[in-house]
Amino acid sequence: MQIAICCENLKKTYPGKPPVEAVRGISFSVNAGECYGVLGPNGAGKTTTIEILEGLLDATSGSAEVLGMNWGTSANAIRQRIGVSLQETQLSERLTVRETLKLFRSFYSDGISAEQAVERVSLTAKRDVWVKNLSGGQKQRLAVATALVGNPDLIFLDEPTTGLDPSSRRELWEIIESFTDSGKTVMLTTHYMEEAERLCDRVAIFDNGEIITEGTPSALIQSLGAEHVIEFATDRRLEGGDLELLRQIETVDQVEMFEDQYRISLGHPHQVLPQLIDHLSDKHIAMTNLATRSATLEDVFVAKTGKQLSSD
Amino acid sequence: MHPIPTITITRLKEFVRRPEAVFWVYFFPVLMIVVLGVAFRNQTQETFDIDVIKNDRASVAVRQLEGQPQIAAHLVDAAESSLRLRAGRSVLAVTVIVDRGQEGFAYRFDAKRPGALAAKNIVDDILQAANGRVDAFTAEETQFDEPGGTYVDFLVPGLLGIGLMGGGMWGVGYAIVDMRIRKLLKRFMATPMRRSHFLLSMLLSRLVFMIPQIVLTLLVAYWMFDVRIYGSVGAVIFLVVLGAFEFAALGLMIGSRAQTVETASGLMNFVMLPMYTLCGVFFSYQRFPEFFHPVIRALPLTPIIDSLRAVMMDGDSLWNQWSEILVMLAWCVIPFSIAMLIFRWRE
Numbered sequence: 001m002q003i004a005i006c007c008e009n010l011k012k013t014y015p016g017k018p019p020v021e022a023v024r025g026i027s028f029s030v031n032a033g034e035c036y037g038v039l040g041p042n043g044a045g046k047t048t049t050i051e052i053l054e055g056l057l058d059a060t061s062g063s064a065e066v067l068g069m070n071w072g073t074s075a076n077a078i079r080q081r082i083g084v085s086l087q088e089t090q091l092s093e094r095l096t097v098r099e100t101l102k103l104f105r106s107f108y109s110d111g112i113s114a115e116q117a118v119e120r121v122s123l124t125a126k127r128d129v130w131v132k133n134l135s136g137g138q139k140q141r142l143a144v145a146t147a148l149v150g151n152p153d154l155i156f157l158d159e160p161t162t163g164l165d166p167s168s169r170r171e172l173w174e175i176i177e178s179f180t181d182s183g184k185t186v187m188l189t190t191h192y193m194e195e196a197e198r199l200c201d202r203v204a205i206f207d208n209g210e211i212i213t214e215g216t217p218s219a220l221i222q223s224l225g226a227e228h229v230i231e232f233a234t235d236r237r238l239e240g241g242d243l244e245l246l247r248q249i250e251t252v253d254q255v256e257m258f259e260d261q262y263r264i265s266l267g268h269p270h271q272v273l274p275q276l277i278d279h280l281s282d283k284h285i286a287m288t289n290l291a292t293r294s295a296t297l298e299d300v301f302v303a304k305t306g307k308q309l310s311s312d
Numbered sequence: 313m314h315p316i317p318t319i320t321i322t323r324l325k326e327f328v329r330r331p332e333a334v335f336w337v338y339f340f341p342v343l344m345i346v347v348l349g350v351a352f353r354n355q356t357q358e359t360f361d362i363d364v365i366k367n368d369r370a371s372v373a374v375r376q377l378e379g380q381p382q383i384a385a386h387l388v389d390a391a392e393s394s395l396r397l398r399a400g401r402s403v404l405a406v407t408v409i410v411d412r413g414q415e416g417f418a419y420r421f422d423a424k425r426p427g428a429l430a431a432k433n434i435v436d437d438i439l440q441a442a443n444g445r446v447d448a449f450t451a452e453e454t455q456f457d458e459p460g461g462t463y464v465d466f467l468v469p470g471l472l473g474i475g476l477m478g479g480g481m482w483g484v485g486y487a488i489v490d491m492r493i494r495k496l497l498k499r500f501m502a503t504p505m506r507r508s509h510f511l512l513s514m515l516l517s518r519l520v521f522m523i524p525q526i527v528l529t530l531l532v533a534y535w536m537f538d539v540r541i542y543g544s545v546g547a548v549i550f551l552v553v554l555g556a557f558e559f560a561a562l563g564l565m566i567g568s569r570a571q572t573v574e575t576a577s578g579l580m581n582f583v584m585l586p587m588y589t590l591c592g593v594f595f596s597y598q599r600f601p602e603f604f605h606p607v608i609r610a611l612p613l614t615p616i617i618d619s620l621r622a623v624m625m626d627g628d629s630l631w632n633q634w635s636e637i638l639v640m641l642a643w644c645v646i647p648f649s650i651a652m653l654i655f656r657w658r659e
């Protein structure tokens with residue numbers, strides 16, 4: 001199996017007072033043809049890491065190889081074969097979709113035509129519209145098209161769907177999937193766990209400049225040992241003793257409280273639910289907002305860090 | 313298509329799609345020429361307002377000055393006249409005095425105020441003649457009326473100079489900072505785009521924008537005020553292109569590190585505002601003290617204006633502008649080299 005990206009012990013400290021250790025020794029590798037996701041909250045070091053791999057930032061220490069090449073010696077050869085969408089680029093407002101893509105296409109010695117790129121991201125109807133008149137989702141699709149126009153083997157997408165509505169997000173997912181379906185490699189960052197679960201073959205969960213766990217989404221969820229989650233709220237606060245009792249119930253893994261919301265991760269809801277309800281009615285505590293669901297990467301993050309991922 | 317024409321054409325499209333920018337770049341110099349040209353056109357004949365100070369003999373002077381087309385005499389008291397002189401509403405005060413039965417006149421005026429001396433001479437001539445002086449001979453007067461010597465002729469090279477300066481600063485310096493703020497520069501750095509191609513395209517697009525600006529200014533000046541180029545047109549083109557490169561290089565240097573609009577426009581104003589007043593745009597820098605002239609001549613705006621004036625107004629040759637050309641070349645090479653050393657491409 002070919003390796004598309006390989007980095008070892010990457011560190012990045014932004015100088016300043018005090019200096020910011022944004023990335024603290026990260027190692028991972030991405031196989032060719034894989035969609036690799038970096039999942040983590042704001043400030044986890046996702047952008048810093050992906051920009052080091054894009055050749056836009058110099059690491060403080062550590063090594064990175066992209067498509068078997070080194071940024072120090074073959075920067076231009078790497079740039080010819082990667083496509084990039086940054087977290088916050090504002091493309092020129094008074095250029096049309098097609099003009100923007102023609103501009104980017106002119107930088108590459110090889111690639112697809114602007115027209116083809118427009119088609120790949122389903123912007124054909126908007127191809128002669130100024131960028132400033134596109135919706136947020138359309139702008140983001142155009143940003144992805146600028147990454148595709150050089151016909152890359154590997155694309156980097158930094159939070160491609162942040163701030164988009166659900167249907168725009170789904171449209172982008174389809175574009176990314178069609179790119180991976182053609183055997184190309186994707187590395188993306190996100191703080192949406194459903195995005196990572198849906199798109200990524202493997203996920204690295206980042207927190208505080210470090211990888212806290214890595215694997216396929218399903219393996220990460222299974223590693224919890226508790227594939228279900230019960231969430232509920234109550235009219236009265238539960239006490240420490242109540243939480244301890246809940247933890248004793250068979251197959252319960254963790255019981256946590258976030259503000260007024262409780263979250264139980266567990267193996268078998270049909271065993272736990274009746275006991276939970278009995279216990280609360282014994283104490284005359286009324287339950288509001290009961291929900292059960294399968295565990296997600298969010299729960300993996302919670303289990304590993306004790307923090308919530310999508311607190312924003 | 314090759315990136316250089318592509319980036320250049322893209323820049324041009326972005327520019328023409330901003331009507332307000334087009335307006336400022338192309339019509340503002342024209343507007344300045346029209347307004348200043350009309351305000352300072354050579355008047356055929358001026359009328360001077362002068363005061364005659366009230367006293368019992370004042371009517372003598374008033375009568376003698378009556379019916380003179382160049383003089384409008386006003387009878388006012390001394391205190392009011394002082395106020396009028398200070399405010400510039402009159403340029404001269406005449407007092408009739410009687411000295412041992414003989415009438416005489418006293419003049420009060422500020423010789424530094426434009427027109428005051430001329431008014432004094434005219435009034436003096438009239439009063440002397442009215443009181444018996446006889447001219448030794450009658451001089452013949454012919455009006456000099458050739459094009460080329462008016463204030464507008466002086467102004468046009470100055471406006472061309474500030475047009476080139478503003479264009480380089482905004483069109484290159486500010487444009488680059490804007491791209492940096494929008495992370496577009498960083499985005500370009502993630503592509504195989506060559507930095508030299510990018511910079512060359514920024515310069516080229518700047519040169520192309522400049523052509524209509526210069527041509528329009530010259531045409532309007534010619535149509536409305538008969539401003540002509542007495543030297544060679546080739547020399548003017550050479551100087552204008554050199555000036556455009558000079559300010560593009562300066563703009564590049566200003567834009568090489570700035571990361572906010574405020575820094576960029578602050579730096580640009582810091583560079584441009586002193587030059588507007590010092591470099592002889594609206595009035596000759598000869599008015600500043602002599603020891604300061606070498607400094608003024610070393611600024612980037614002075615040599616382009618001086619050499620354009622020499623070629624356009626005096627019909628001087630390009631060779632005689634060698635020292636100005638050398639200064640401009642230095643202002644191309646040094647800022648460009650500094651910009652290349654300190655340029656922030658990736659952040």
Ligand SMILES: Nc1ncnc2c1ncn2[C@@H]1O[C@H](COP(=O)(O)OP(=O)(O)O)[C@@H](O)[C@H]1O
Nearest residue numbers: 014020022040041042043044045046047048049
């Ligand atoms: N240019 C910079 N200078 C100083 N600190 C920075 C800079 N860029 C990012 N950081 C800090 O580094 C940390 C990681 O940032 P980033 O990589 O952008 O995280 P993410 O993309 O996961 O939100 C944050 O604490 C952020 O404030």
Ligand SMILES: [Mg+2]
Nearest residue numbers: 046047087159
């Ligand atoms: Mg980020």
